[in-house]
Amino acid sequence: MKADEIRDYFDGWQENLARVKSLMEVPEYYREAWLVLCCYVGAFGSLRYPGLRDNEKYKKAVREYSGMTDFYDQIDLFFFMQWPRSEFRDEDRYKRLKNYKEISNAIVAKYGEPDQIRVKVRYVPPNEFVACIEQAPFPGYDRQNLLDHIHLFSLCEMLYHYARCPAVHNVRFPFVTRITRVDRSVRYEDNHAITGDRLLETAQNILSNLSKECIEKTRWPWEL
Structure with a gap:
């Protein structure tokens, strides 16, 4: 049945996000996790709003499905x-x-x-x-x-133009500071309100709210 197919599809995305969360907890892969999360938010936007331009569907997905409008409107x-x-x-x-x-x-x-x-x-x-x-x-x-x-x-604009675009196009992370310790090991620190944890929460919320709507209406994201 279509409803079961939709549920299985989103369960797969949930498993992907769980893997990214684990990746983020390993210091040397922190930026890689950032990159993947930026791409996932874009993927959700593309699924939901296939007819819009890339920047428009990205920001619309954040505003409409993250449940964090007050934060991103700052x-x-x-x-x-x-x-x-x-x-x-x-x-x-x-x-x-x-x-x-x-x-x-x-x-x-x-x-x-x-x-x-x-x-x-x-x-x-x-x-x-x-x-x-x-x-x-x-x-x-x-x-x-x-x-x-x-x-x-706004933070929503900055998420797309200062987080997503530099990460995806140039593997650059303006909101993450690389710190080299005395023993030459490396760690990363967030330097902006849009942190790795906040980005993970954003992606999780978008996926949760989008999947809930699709399952309730028995429609694929692009059919909503």
Whole structure:
């Protein structure tokens, strides 16, 4: 029966995730586990939203199925302040945000300089970010423009552009720091809110919620 086939299919994915969890617990394979999890989240997005572009289905799967919307909607203030020096400084979608300088000044006035932000209060809900700007509005402030573009600095965007893409395309892990001990052994430390454990939780939640919906409706992900 179709229902049994769907259940068996997702059981296979659960076994795969269990193996990745075990891999993550071995220090020398920590980054490999990161890479696999990034790919799994993308695979779930492709199964559920085959008609969307890669970045769209990835982020939509996270927002719709992880159950962690509040977390992934948070704005990374440090990234916001560092954006002009980031690899995304020339991207048109970021340049469409108006009054970046004035908004940055308001952020500094409330939270401090970038180095202070990185240590003290790096991640804030989008409504708190907007409220900060509106406490001291400046001439030419465009609220709708800010609301339309603030998501570019969210953790969901960073998961795709700063975690998934560098890992998949260049085997690079900006959110994981490699530390060499005195005995020359290596360990890895997370340096961002998106940690390995958080990524594992994200993948597990997406799979759990997606499989539950498919089993209840007796439909494959692409049929939902």
